[in-house]
Amino acid sequence: MTAHTETTKTLKRDKAMTRTIEDVNPGELIIAANVRTETKVGADFVANIRLNGVILPILAERTAEGLLEVIDGQRRTIAAVEAGLTSVPVFVVGDSGDNAARLLTQVTVNDQREGLDEAEHVAAFQQLSLFGVSAADIARKTGTKTTRVQKALDVAANPAAAAVFADHVLTLDQVAALVDFSDDPDAVKTLTKAAAKEPARFDHLVADLHLKRELAAHIEQLRTELVAEGVTILTESLNHYSGTAEGDPAVTRLDRLALPETPTIPLTHDNIPTAHLAGRITGNYSHPTSGYGKWAEIYYFILTEHAHHYTPLEYARPTTERTPEQQTDHDNRIAAQLAEQTHRAALAAAETVRVDWLNTFFQRAKRPAPWEFIARSLTYSGELSNGEEFPPTLLPWIGVHVVVEPASNEHFEAAQLARGHLSENPKTSERLILALVIYNNETNVASSWHQNIRQAAAYLTQLVTWGYGLSEVEQGIVDAAKAEQVSA
Template sequence: MDTTMNLIHVSPSELTLVSNIRDAKASDDLIASVREHGLLEPINAYRDDNNDLVVKHGHRRTLAAVAAELDQVPVIVTSAPADDLDGKTDLIAAQWDENQQRQNLTTREQAETIAQLAAFGISPAQISKRLRVDRSTVDAATTMTDTDTLDRYDLTITQAAVVTEFADDPSAVETLVRAASTGQFDHQAARLRQQRQIAEALADARAQWEAKGVTVLDGWPAYDSKDEWVDRLVDNATGQDIVIDPDDPGEHVAVRLDADFTTVLTATGKPVDPYELFEDDDHERPEDAVTRSQVHEELIVQTRWYCDNLAARGWRNRWSPTPPAEPTEADREQMRAERRDVIAANKAWLAAEQVRRDWLKTFCARKTAPKNSAGFVTATITTSPHLLSADRLRGERENYLTIPSTEGMSTPKATMTSLAMCLIAHEINTHKGSWRHIDPRTVSYLRFIEDQGYALSPVERRACGEHVDTEQL
């Protein structure tokens, strides 16, 4: 490619302006300055196949020179852009750099520039490299369906793409926009996606039951109701437990649907109590113990049958004729509040967990460790060495870190790798119950990543010992 560069003087009217990534406009101040002092910095241009001078850098200066009626302007003539799509993609990338340096592009202009390059068939990886923006921003800009969001709210491109996901839910949009100003955007987005998944699962299940002619119970029955859950009933004549045929439940029976992310055995899909799990390297665990590596979280729709007329079905409560005293309304409200809190905290933890682990993957890719990392690494090695020897660490670390040969590894890289291993060891030691039982090791881990720029969600702050109300989760 010809890389020669010549300085010439030509009339600004002889210069050709091509489509710019923003609507180039010369401000009144710029025009006045050019009229008084002339053009102090040359315009950069190249000659096209017709030998016309095409502006590469300096669109606004060219327009100002024309408006100021200058006879001549200095022009540096350089080689034409690479011959891909008539040089348009190289030209757009060059204009991106010039505009970002001189007068920052708005986020909308940035998104539309990225989308324009994608329309030319440039791959996301190439766009990311040419414009020096991260891949997540490129992906968001190329999939965004409503760039007007960038005009309405003060958001990044990636945040605006998320907001457009929830355009049909004004309340969710309001929540996300508010969270963007508090550093909680990613956490709120994870929670909203989680809630949407749950709502969709319930809607699908409801449609299936109603298609069978089964009544779906709305809400919870009143506490003073004379009706009862079927799993508490027996047959009057035989005393046997009642078993409902889901294909033909019969009269006076409705189904209650609930959906939540539940800890299940990977091998069978059977729910297990997450608070009764053991670590894989716990040598004192019982023979039939379930370990954390044997389970995963899964969205489960649960059903519970309800009968609104026990006498008509010939059923009765299996409890003794003299059951314990009924709880007071205050007791009931406390139990309801505790249940709401557990459900909300569990959901919040699972949503935060994904955000935190995504952040950790990015952090572990750093080339050098933060200056304050030595103390954290030392504390982990001296007080919690078993975390680094856990069987799960060897399997999980590949999700966060690629460790090349340690032979000849530089000191900064070795230090960062040691820190990453300690962080991963702490991360896999967390679980859905971490918010309920305060573990000093988890507190140390969460506070450390908070110091590195990670925004703790409310449930993670509760795991650190802070008081967080249910409504804040």
């Protein structure tokens, strides 16, 4: 082991540690803990090292015993040994005496080069945690967000998630989502498959599985309540009036019966013996926070064998049997209602995922140019044009010189022309947006009954800066807005 006579540089970092470049026999180097999960070297790599030698120095630290432990360059070291080299350049630093420090250096060096993959980051963070380094310190020393470090540690601590990470190419965020479902092999299989084949649907599947898990827990909670009440439990159903399932006892609806002393008031489950009651849990995927429908519920019935204790409700609707055609219509209506509920629930779940994605989108340092999208959206919304899609009078403003005849659909036709013009001339997006904004301001100025005077004044003032001269009445609007602002 010899130090370079021409290239040796001793860099004083502090009194206890120096750095040197030395020629070292690769067989004398010790390969210690490594953040790389894959350190195998191929024949081509060995042949390259045999032909060209090790060009980039291996990074190693000298231990208290005088040995050299490789921090970065494990593959180069192995290849040099296999290639039969007797000397390789090694950048040597003093002993830190700290396994955690060595791992942190490896993470930093690899990230500065080609970067560790996410599985390797998880393994490295787990090792650092086992060495006693906190998530906050790992984050600070590796330039990683603390939340991401903690997510990696959560994945590493979960055997099912860690196994998926080892066997499949998933992102850390995807594997972290599996942690919540590690006790459900079917869910893990579904999500793993989606991550590989339909990654765009992954977050939606996670949200749906969470929703179904919440519903199952709510249903179980209601079932526990029924057991505690001593109520006969009927087969679960999506629809509370879906008939009697096979094996269930015969039941009668509460709203068809009344107490003899109050024949005009329908029964409620809280004023009759629980031994007379049956309960059916209904569950659909309409979450209570979505603003419609209900979560799982208990619907109570009278066991028909006890119905003789009660009297038919007076003024109740006829209870005649439905004809087959009426029953079919009824079943179709119920099916349509359930389909609509399911559709709305799916929309609500998708909205949650979409809003989360948008929150991330708006945190990007650089986003795609939005002007064509904004312009096209404004031709649909009518927000700036009195609820109409696109005013025909604006077509010349954006360079479309086509006469649209007055008709009930003139705004629709004008909007189609505007969108077609945008597709062919996307650089006119700013012009279209400006035209709609000016139209909105013009509408406001022209409205003597509902004029927003501050908006009108700001608009007219802007026109002045562009070279327009105000009339007396327009100047009066600007002056009035100033006076209103002063008095406020």
